[in-house]
Amino acid sequence: MTKVVDAEAIRQAIERLPLFSPNALQLLQVIADPDHELEDVIRIVKFDSVLTMRVLKVVNSPVYGLVNEVTSIDRALSYLGERMVVSIAVQDNAGQLLNKPLEGYLGEQGALWRHDLFSAIASREVARYARGDFDLDLAFTGGLLHDIGKSIFSDFWKEVAQDALSQIDEGMVADYLMAEQDLAGLDHTEVGYRMARHWQMPEALQRVILHHHHPAEAPDWVQPLVYAVHLGDIVSMMAGCDTGSDGLQYHLDTGYREFFNLSPNALAEIVLNAQEEFSRARESLTN
Template structure:
């Protein structure tokens, strides 16, 4: 799936609106980790050393690896052990996700606190959906869930009134997608801003596209669709629905438009969604 004319215009307009707003650069640590991953014979010990050199990242990695989400039989206390257990692809996804936290750690306020809580719930929900549907690898789904709304902190940097726009959009979320309200008020939206961040970090093109389109009320979900982006989108749509249910919010407009197609595409029945919601609630902090 490539940029169509309208979304290309949306992205170009967002670039202009965000001109002068610092988009966090691709972290040097991520560059080193990806370089190691792309070697003919990646060295897991070097990956472990790179992670260990960043105390906050090392602590976050161990906390995540030892969470119920990964279901390891015994606690892991050593970064090298964690890296060996998880493998290269898992640890790269985790490092990418955790570095997102560091990129915006200076941003404060009620909306940012809410953003991080919801990002964590989205990451958990996407992982559960991926596991149940087998549409994606779990580590990809976790990173995707965490990143999907990463444009929000950028809009908050550009528009001090963004928190009010978000609250207004939530009040009519069952009537029209969040991004429609954002465009009406700001002439841009968090999905396009998130696309710019993901592209700046040189994340996979399909990943960037999924971030750009994850509020689209468009039925991309045909059985014959083989595009990885569609799988990413389906997992995100289902994860968003589960998080809204967990928070006792009404179904979003985009889910009302395409939710049935998403369920069919992923092979998830209503009973499966109920079970996934219960599993998500178990992972939610008290």
């Protein structure tokens, strides 16, 4: 008999989540606006003393090896880029969720944050190969948040997860997402989407979270972004930076070719660059 997790209990868990700070939310909204400028981000950071302190701490961490201490937000942002500020804001607002062990996925503490950070960097690298204009930092932000649903879903999923891999291996379901739907009645993308709505995140980011395993189902206006994160997620899993038992148990949607020009060599460069930046970002955000 198919077991179903308690959707109402998940709804209540989402309702109990603390909201993102107004500044962090505003930052995500600004990043999602294709017409925004760096000054818009600087203005938000300057009005948030905690964020300012964290940004300055990161830019002055030994990882970046700067000779002179950076004391202004303008310089820090021009050096770090918007993406590191987003990482800091997300870590500050959702760090507990992102760092907790994913028992349902047999993922150790910190696995979700590492996967999301790697996916963010890889999504941005993928976006460099876009056939048209692309907002690279929005791809990064989408990658950073795409699997947020696992943080809540995992607690419920652990009750029924043990049959997921055997279902996939026996061909009863197509992939891990289908196993979640079959065994639990809903999946981590849907839970993440509800969390993003609860947090009132920009629509583009909500769509990334909901459709990142099936990007063709996303509305046309956001499809390139969703495909970038779809591929960033896959690159992250290929690099061994997954969230546990579901690693690589998903399908590649080759519809990405419409939006990205990727050769085997391009993919190798993406893996190489993502790995290098991930090591640096992880260390600087940990210090």
